[in-house]
Amino acid sequence: MRKLASTALIALLAVLIVPMPARAAATPWKLTIGRTGVVPGTTTSALRLSVDPPASALTPYELIFDITAAQGLLTLQFPFSPACTTTATTVTCAQNDRGFSGALRVTAEPDAPIGATVALPTRIVAGGKTVAAASGTVTVAEEVSLTPVQAQDDVSIPTGTTANLAAGLRNSGERPVTGVVLRLQTAVGMRTPAFSNCTPIQGRGAVLPTSGAACLFEGSLAPGQEYRLATPWPLTATDAVWAPSQWWSSFTWYTAQNWIDQGFALPGGGSGTELALTPAPGEVTETVPQIEIDPNSNPDNNIDEWELTVTGRNHSTFTVRGDKVTGQVGKTVTVRTSVRNNGPARLESWGNASAPYLTVTVTPPAGTTVVAHSELCQPFNVNAPTPGLPWPDGADFNDGNYYCWTGMFQGLPYFPGETVTFDFTLRINKPGTLRGLIRTELVPIGAPSVIQQQPILVNAAGAPAPSPTAPAQGGGGGLPITGGNTAAVALIGLALLVVGAATRLAARRR
Incomplete structure (x- = not known):
């Protein structure tokens, strides 16, 4: 349940550690544009996009956004480009770069209806022809507020044994929350039961482990009410995990819409029993998309972090x-x-x-x-x-x-x-x-x-x-490192050094 001192650095790594595309001559253009939710009124959300051209040289091209469906519902800003022109149905941004990763700023009109879904078709035009296309999605949603319960302490698990984990949250807003997702992130090779409302996640290890599982809890969470797991969440250290070793692990809560906006399907489909909350959530009388907006961009928001230590001796040859x-x-x-x-x-x-x-x-x-x-x-x-x-x-x-x-x-x-x-x-x-x-x-x-x-x-x-x-x-x-990645690699190196020093200092103090 400790808040790790280097959380911000880990968040930096999570942003910076993106595999670079291959730069072979035959590599096609690639356009990626995501999903986001936005609350009517003054709140602004980020709709992330990235462009990967086939060559590392400066390349002129146009990004063309079809804003037909956004008319009267959304206001769009394009801070990544000063050279955008707008017509009744499109925004065209002239670019001359080696590709980039950025975001549109999206604001919903005050009278935009909750539940409206707006598609934003986008394409890249280079040399007079369309070379890549993708479509973003913006959902107009109701704002809610969640607060995690710091329920899980650091845990030590000998190889081949199981520990029981705890997690909880409180609806700290003024309206019921209809459906939440809990994600466990821990070391690859740690095993959890196949709960019927959960989906396993196979991720990577290293500094910020992304393996584990995600579980959907349906029902209505009452304002001001605290909820915890009705039964412990078992976590087993299999022989796939090197021992001894230590791993930063966490529980993170999301609204169902925030989870979908990350590009995930809602969890479920396990063959076992259901993992439940106590007290039991109430009956849902109305379902609308709900999102949580963190005005301070706090990386600790909705997260309970803890350290997993796998003990014993389990090596490989x-x-x-x-x-x-x-x-x-x-x-x-x-x-x-x-x-x-x-x-x-x-x-x-x-x-x-x-x-x-x-x-x-x-x-x-x-x-x-x-x-x-x-x-x-x-x-x-x-x-x-x-x-x-x-x-x-x-x-x-x-x-x-x-x-x-x-x-x-x-x-x-x-x-x-x-x-x-x-x-x-x-x-x-x-x-x-x-x-x-x-x-x-x-x-x-x-x-x-x-x-x-x-x-x-x-x-x-x-x-x-x-x-x-x-x-x-x-x-x-x-x-030599040249081009636009120099600063990113330098920051990654610095972050790795500081993260390593911080974790080793924490280990010595314990």
């Missing part, structure tokens, strides 16, 4: 493979190295207070030149992927090694039964048996590091090749 190839001097060969998580536990907790992780170092064979390498690998540098990554001890500039990472924002994951490969294309410069290696170091919590290494062998035939006169592709140096 890993299989590391090098490669052996044959080639001619002056020619290129491809070597494939790999790391496999043999299970049972997922490894994805880099960024948490208790953070086992794996580092991978590839040393190309002496007598070869790297001409291409896996996108997951790079020489040591201070620019990318971001400050704060766990570089192996001794990593340094121009040390001849490549360091390989899986998804940083997903906690450097290695999943049970899955193999991650790191391919290198090498030009052979001299004959003989040329030797390199792949080296891994598993750094668990409360246990010694586990180091493995396997050889990379190139059997080369022929006369020595002349020395190259230009640097080879992929050899040495860092990967």
